[in-house]
Amino acid sequence: MRALWAYMYQWATVERLWLLDALAALGPGLLVLMADEHGAQARVPASVRITEVKGSNDPGRRIPGFLREVAGSPNRVLTMVHSVDEPADVVRELAICCPTRVGRPAAARRCL
Numbered sequence: 001m002r003a004l005w006a007y008m009y010q011w012a013t014v015e016r017l018w019l020l021d022a023l024a025a026l027g028p029g030l031l032v033l034m035a036d037e038h039g040a041q042a043r044v045p046a047s048v049r050i051t052e053v054k055g056s057n058d059p060g061r062r063i064p065g066f067l068r069e070v071a072g073s074p075n076r077v078l079t080m081v082h083s084v085d086e087p088a089d090v091v092r093e094l095a096i097c098c099p100t101r102v103g104r105p106a107a108a109r110r111c112l
Contacts, residue, residue, distance in 0.1 A: 003096045004082070016077075023078060031097055047090055050083045 001024035002009065009017065036046040055066030057076045062069040071080035084090050 045087045047084045
């Protein structure tokens with residue numbers, strides 16, 4: 001968790017860090033990798049498109065049908081859904097989540 005959020009943690013209070021550590025320790029997460037059917041022909045990268053449909057982290061600003069609303073995210077901290085916002089973050093986060101698999105052929109398929 002800390003590796004995924006390293007950049008944002010520089011502004012977090014100690015209490016926020018403790019809360020996020022406690023949430024991460026509650027149980028396992030689920031890593032879902034999806035193939036982009038549009039591939040290189042897409043005008044907008046897949047990471048940007050998924051960011052558009054995940055919805056706001058603020059429950060008061062969520063739109064029905066967006067991922068965080070469907071998942072029942074209760075607040076701004078426990079959002080239930082994380083996705084990368086930029087294409088470069090795909091590589092960085094895959095290396096964090098699957099450190100022994102990155103760089104090998106078909107890394108995404110064998111990560112799970």
